[in-house]
Amino acid sequence: MKIATSIIAALFLAASATAVMPDDPLKIDTCTKPGVVAxxxxxxxxxxxxxxxxxxxxxNVKATFFLLGSMIAENAQQAASLKKILAGNHQLASHTYSHGNLDAMTEEAQRLEISKTSDIMFQHSGVRPAYMRAPEGRCGAPCTKVMESLGLVVSHWNVDTNDWRFKALAPAAATEKSMEEINKVIIQDSNPATDSFILLEHEIHKFSVDLLAERVIDAVIAKGYKFVTMEECVGKPAYLTGSVVPPVVPPTTNTTVPVVPPTSSSVAPSAGVTTGAPQKTSSGPIVPSITTGNKGANSAGLVRAGAWAMGVAAAVGFAML
Ligand SMILES: [Zn+2]
Structure with a gap:
């Protein structure tokens, strides 16, 4: 009976996976190469x-921050974090504006969640993210199609600290609970020669930053993985056309914050758009260099080179992609 149940469950899962796959080709939950952890x-x-x-x-670890538009709007200190994140060579990404359930929204509301977040992120950083993560991972096939039409990579995960579940525990206990899945999935059951991970944490829980993050980093590095941003994990550019990406800062021990170039409406004409698709073009909302093919650094180079053609700094940023 148990075997029969297992077979039925396996067939159901296989059928489900088969049914979902064609509709959400950009639903990403692992990297495209082994040995890395985003x-x-x-x-x-x-x-x-x-x-x-x-x-x-x-x-010396690079990470990706899936930010909420509402958190950026909340206060100036939080808004100032965007430039600091970029200055640390980390990646900015979208987690929608209000953290609502995208699957329960109309397409218009879904697009507004994205465009409002893109606009406020551009306002405070000069970039428009090409990666998004749906709150609680709720982005079924219809939602994924909308995100795809906006040129976005729908970013899921395959290992979860579940830190939000344990935030009410004492910090040490919460950290141990959060490390359980890391230990099981990555430390015990994986091989850097064949596996890769997209690892989920939250930056708003104190113990996650005080204790958990360092434990996770040390354990993953000890296992033999290298940390990467989502851009390197997936191989598609981090930002949409029109973004003004600051040059990569050499990984020194400096404590100063590099100057982030001023934004300009002449560089990114879609700045200030508050509704509809970010990066609309005359041929439609999809930016071809982002959504077609896997051009990786080439597309990113075009974005960066276009934005930086006026200065010597452009060559530095382009060469280090
Ligand atoms: Zn969330």
């Missing part, structure tokens, strides 16, 4: 962002 932090920018960036700098 460390991702959701729900910020929060009060502990500076502390987290200092830890990542100390460990």
């Amino acid at each position: 460390l991702t932090f959701d729900d910020g920018p929060g009060a502990y962002n500076d502390q987290l960036l200092a830890l990542l700098a100390k460990k």
Whole structure:
């Protein structure tokens, strides 16, 4: 009976996977190459962002921040985090504006969640993210199609600290609970020669930043993985056309914040658009260099080179892609 149940369950899962796959080709939950882990932090920018960036700098680890538009709008200190994140060579990504259930929204509301977040992120950083993560992962086939039409990579995950579940526990206990899945999935049951991970944490829980992040980083590195951003994990450019990406900062031990170039409406004409698709073009909402093929650094180079053609700094940023 147990075997029969298992077979039925397996067939159901296989059928489900087969049924879903054709509709969401951009639903990503693993990297395209083995040996890497994309460390991702959701729900910020929060009060502990500076502390987290200092830890990542100390460990020389690059991460991806899936930010909420509403958190950026909340106060100036949180909004200032975006430039600091970019200055640390981390990646900015979208987690929608209000953290609502995208699957329960109309297409118009879904697009507004994205465009409002893209606009406020551009306002405070000069970039428009090409990666998004749906709150609670709720983005079924119809939602995924909408995100695809906006040129976005729908970013899921395959290992979860579940830190939000344990935030009410004492910090040490919460950290141990959060490490359980990391230990099982990555430390015990994986092989860097064949496996890769997109790892989910949240930056808004104090213990996640105080204790968990360093434990995760140390364990993953000890297992033999290298941390990468989502851009390197997936192989598609981090930002949409029109973004003004600052040059890559050499990984030194500096403590100063590099100057982020001023934004200009002449560089990114879609700035200020508050509704509809970000990056609309005369041929439709999809930006071809982002959504067609897997051009990786080539497309990113076009974005960056276009934005930086006026200065010597452009050559630095382009060459280091
Ligand atoms: Zn979230």
